[in-house]
Amino acid sequence: MKGRLAYRSGEEIRSGDQITYHDEPGKIEFLVAGKVGDPAMDWYAEQFPGGGFMIAARNFGNVFLTESGIDEDLKFVARG
Numbered sequence: 001m002k003g004r005l006a007y008r009s010g011e012e013i014r015s016g017d018q019i020t021y022h023d024e025p026g027k028i029e030f031l032v033a034g035k036v037g038d039p040a041m042d043w044y045a046e047q048f049p050g051g052g053f054m055i056a057a058r059n060f061g062n063v064f065l066t067e068s069g070i071d072e073d074l075k076f077v078a079r080g
Contacts, residue, residue: 005031005053005067007076013053016080022073026057027080 005013017028031053032044044052044064052066055074065074 005051005070007074008070008072009076011076013070013076014079015053018077018080019055020075020077021055021057021063022060024057024059025077026055029054029056029062 007013007019013028013031015028015030019026019028030041031051032041032048033051035042035045044054048064048066050066052064052069055063055065057063
């Protein structure tokens with residue numbers, strides 16, 4: 001990732017964060033910044049060279065977002 005990923009409110013995005021996304025509760029499952037030697041994680045690093053993070057939302061499942069996906073619909077609630 002070019003820099004740290006942050007919510008619009010300024011807090012750094014971290015694994016385990018409690019969030020809302022499109023007003024649905026969820027959490028940040030993991031962040032990807034580059035290859036780590038785990039084939040599953042490395043796939044994300046190859047597909048999304050700028051990095052990103054996986055959201056697990058209660059009512060609609062998992063969503064992978066890149067920095068460009070950080071908008072007003074992603075809100076920080078609390079540290080996990």
